[in-house]
Amino acid sequence: MEWTFMGGFSGLSICFDLDGTLVDTAPDLVRVLNLVIAEEGLPPTDYDKARGQVGFGAKALIVQACERAGHTISDARVSELWHVFIKLYDENIAELSQPFSGVEHILRDLRSGGAKLSVCTNKPGYLARKLLDELKLTPYFDRVVGSSDGVATKPSAQHIFAATGHRRRSSIIMVGDSAPDVMAARAAGVPIVLFRYGYAGTPADRLRADKVLRRFRELPESILSLSRPIAPI
Structure with a gap:
């Protein structure tokens, strides 16, 4: 499956899973x-x-x-x-938890490149926000939506739309590490990038993602390599 995002990261909404994707919890x-x-x-x-x-x-x-x-x-x-x-x-939510290597640097680059970033996690929302606060990652995200926030969670597409704040599928990409991330992305009709280092019980290569990466620093190039015609808003 091929997708395209015109104009670099400008206008792109990138929706991240939390545990096993952004942070080693x-x-x-x-x-x-x-x-x-x-x-x-x-x-x-x-x-x-x-x-x-x-x-x-x-x-x-x-x-x-x-x-x-x-x-x-x-x-x-x-x-x-x-x-x-x-x-x-x-x-004591962040005694041992740390962002995966390269996460903060890449989040900063994506935002400076015009992307809107959000988190959709099946972790309770108040815990997700507390974790991001303690790790000083909160400023990178426009929305953080979790299981305590009154929306259907992954694998529901509604979780992605709630986190991004819109349903413009042509400008959304999901980034995660496991099957619920893939299922939510497929339900929403948006591309999905997975990381191999996460917590998936099934190897990421078997989950039929659009891209499977080893390192977080590979994400920007991977996003730019996806191609899909932009649909009118």
Whole structure:
């Protein structure tokens, strides 16, 4: 599939996933997960396995960590531990989390080139905004829309449109790391760029994205290489 954005980045809306795309949040998420499952008497979980499941959310992380430990847990107890997880994560959201290499530099270049940047994340919106604030990334984004913000989240196309603030498909591109990002982009009818370094359970090369990249610094050239006739607004 080919797409085009005329005039460099001017007029382009780039919608980013957060966890595993912009920021390596797994160290903090797994840190908190280990604190939570310790309440069940369980040892720290396997980091690499938990990292690959970050995209499924905190409840899934808790359930899967318990399953790996051979520990049976009720749905009611999972809900209790989820509240503990969110509280602990909120209290110290960026102890270990850092933007991936090149992120801030490239975000600055995209904005200076005329692009409008936004975040659509299945993380609760208030946590996403707090994380970006603490990492000093907030000024790069016009909107940050998460799961607590009253919109249908990925894989719904509505999440992308809410984050960009419009439905002009010919000027939108989605950037992420996992299947929900691809599904949302396809539902919205916009191109999707994926990064291999993210948290997808399925290798990015198998997800049929328009572009699959190894490093964030490759993003501007990749965007400019996409081609699609611009439709009238």
